[in-house]
Amino acid sequence: MNHFNAFMERYFMPIAGKMAEQRHLKAIRDGIIATMPLLIIGSIFLIISSPPIPAWSDFMAPFASALSIPVNATFGLIGLVAVFSIAYSLARSYKMDGLSAGVLSLSAFFVATPLTEEGNIPLNLMGSEGLFIAIVLALFTVEVYYFFEKRNIVIRMPESVPPSVWRAFSALIPGAAIITVVWGVDLILKSSFGLSLHGVVSAVLREPLQMFGSSLWGALVAIFLIHLLWSFGIHGISVVASVMAPIWYSLTEQNVAAQQAGEELPYIIGQPFMAIWWAVGGSGMALALTILFVWRSRSKHLKGLGRGSIWSSVFNISEPVIFGAPIVMNPILVIPFMLAPLAVGIITYFSMSIGLVGKPYIIVPWTTPPPFSGILTTGDWRGGVLMTFNILVAMTIYYPFFRLYDKQLLQEEKADNSAAASKEE
Amino acid sequence: MKITLLCALGMSTSLLVEKMKKEASKRGIEVEIEAHSVDNIEEQLKIADVILLGPQIRYKKNELYSKAKAANTPIDIVDMKSYGMLNGEKVLDQALELI
Numbered sequence: 001m002n003h004f005n006a007f008m009e010r011y012f013m014p015i016a017g018k019m020a021e022q023r024h025l026k027a028i029r030d031g032i033i034a035t036m037p038l039l040i041i042g043s044i045f046l047i048i049s050s051p052p053i054p055a056w057s058d059f060m061a062p063f064a065s066a067l068s069i070p071v072n073a074t075f076g077l078i079g080l081v082a083v084f085s086i087a088y089s090l091a092r093s094y095k096m097d098g099l100s101a102g103v104l105s106l107s108a109f110f111v112a113t114p115l116t117e118e119g120n121i122p123l124n125l126m127g128s129e130g131l132f133i134a135i136v137l138a139l140f141t142v143e144v145y146y147f148f149e150k151r152n153i154v155i156r157m158p159e160s161v162p163p164s165v166w167r168a169f170s171a172l173i174p175g176a177a178i179i180t181v182v183w184g185v186d187l188i189l190k191s192s193f194g195l196s197l198h199g200v201v202s203a204v205l206r207e208p209l210q211m212f213g214s215s216l217w218g219a220l221v222a223i224f225l226i227h228l229l230w231s232f233g234i235h236g237i238s239v240v241a242s243v244m245a246p247i248w249y250s251l252t253e254q255n256v257a258a259q260q261a262g263e264e265l266p267y268i269i270g271q272p273f274m275a276i277w278w279a280v281g282g283s284g285m286a287l288a289l290t291i292l293f294v295w296r297s298r299s300k301h302l303k304g305l306g307r308g309s310i311w312s313s314v315f316n317i318s319e320p321v322i323f324g325a326p327i328v329m330n331p332i333l334v335i336p337f338m339l340a341p342l343a344v345g346i347i348t349y350f351s352m353s354i355g356l357v358g359k360p361y362i363i364v365p366w367t368t369p370p371p372f373s374g375i376l377t378t379g380d381w382r383g384g385v386l387m388t389f390n391i392l393v394a395m396t397i398y399y400p401f402f403r404l405y406d407k408q409l410l411q412e413e414k415a416d417n418s419a420a421a422s423k424e425e
Numbered sequence: 426m427k428i429t430l431l432c433a434l435g436m437s438t439s440l441l442v443e444k445m446k447k448e449a450s451k452r453g454i455e456v457e458i459e460a461h462s463v464d465n466i467e468e469q470l471k472i473a474d475v476i477l478l479g480p481q482i483r484y485k486k487n488e489l490y491s492k493a494k495a496a497n498t499p500i501d502i503v504d505m506k507s508y509g510m511l512n513g514e515k516v517l518d519q520a521l522e523l524i
Contacts, residue, residue, distance in 0.1 A: 233505060320508075322481075
């Protein structure tokens with residue numbers, strides 16, 4: 001095990017570190033996190049407009065179109081907000097002016113947006129459908145901007161000029177170049193192939209990524225990787241989500257659109273599934289293990305840890321258990337730590353796909369305790385039942401491994417005590 | 426004196442901070458202890474006397490250590506077991522030793 005640890009520390013950690021620190025991935029992640037308040041606020045209005053109680057839902061029906069306004073103005077704008085905030089984050093990481101970069105990328109985003117036949121801005125492309133082109137254009141804008149700044153091809157103003165004026169001028173040349181290039185590419189695509197930039201990015205990036213991201217296999221691979229990283233003590237979600245988050249958010253937003261239109265929800269996997277459903281009590285379904293610690297452990301260590309960390313587990317914070325038990329580098333506990341969330345992921349997926357439980361479409365803060373998170377994310381009381389069932393499944397999977405580890409610790413504690421006792425004599 | 430703990434979002438470290446504060450007041454030490462997201466490191470380097478990292482972000486060690494070195498602020502990773510057990514006493518000792 002020690003050789004293996006050394007190997008992981010030496011080769012695996014730097015890769016994980018580089019991935020989480022990669023400038024563009026980080027900018028995408030931070031830019032999307034910036035849409036979080038909108039998503040949560042939008043979710044509140046969604047719950048009000050289509051609550052899990054049928055009688056209330058009928059009562060709310062006449063207000064549906066009024067309630068769709070705040071939902072459209074939050075959820076419906078994530079593409080638009082993301083293009084600005086991703087460009088802002090990336091520019092900041094180059095120590096450039098984030099505001100100018102954000103403003104330019106917004107304009108580039110609109111250049112690439114095909115208008116409706118009446119010449120209006122199509123609302124549907126402002127939301128998740130526009131998320132991937134938002135990412136592409138935000139990165140493109142900042143890279144071009146950076147290219148010009150690095151070579152000093154910008155209009156410089158004397159120091160005495162106020163920053164707002166100076167900013168506007170320094171963005172002129174790179175800005176004109178960015179808008180012209182995006183416009184030119186879009187025109188060429190339109191005139192020679194009858195395509196729009198939106199359509200091309202959608203076909204090349206969005207659809208294949210969504211196909212992978214929305215599949216059970218995609219989810220299981222992600223869950224597996226997250227737990228593999230955690231079992232070496234690495235914050236698995238921040239690494240994996242830096243790649244996958246745009247896909248998950250986009251899937252959820254399409255569910256929201258379907259819910260508003262009164263259609264069947266297209267996806268099971270999405271942000272709520274990945275943030276809440278397999279991570280009850282935090283990564284590894286850790287609440288199940290914490291309950292076993294409190295309820296069944298005989299060793300002092302696990303009992304103490306259980307009592308100390310049960311409340312953080314209820315709010316889905318699992319670090320105390322992961323590092324305290326520890327699960328990290330622990331050959332006994334690592335096995336159920338990986339198996340439990342995979343099993344729960346599969347059970348949840350199938351329960352939702354055969355219609356036993358509604359599909360999740362509401363985003364709640366990840367610290368929402370179970371089983372409320374199960375009810376709220378799906379808008380279905382049966383979501384709470386399934387989540388409770390999932391905790392029991394996870395407890396069953398953990399139990400034999402927990403017993404083994406508890407016994408081992410108990411023996412160690414006894415040996416320590418008798419050693420201490422013999423010293424005292 | 427100011428001790429800053431950093432982790433991915435500053436959530437789990439904030440639990441530890443409470444325990445450390447209790448321990449510090451028990452010992453009668455005047456100290457400010459705060460938990461933050463690791464993204465705030467630049468700011469924290471300017472005001473903290475010592476920085477401790479949650480073990481879950483130790484994959485960022487190289488970058489963070491070089492930043493701390495440049496700012497001349499002592500930095501260390503919290504021992505995994507004391508982190509998990511929320512052992513305020515041990516982690517406070519670890520911080521005090523570094524200063």
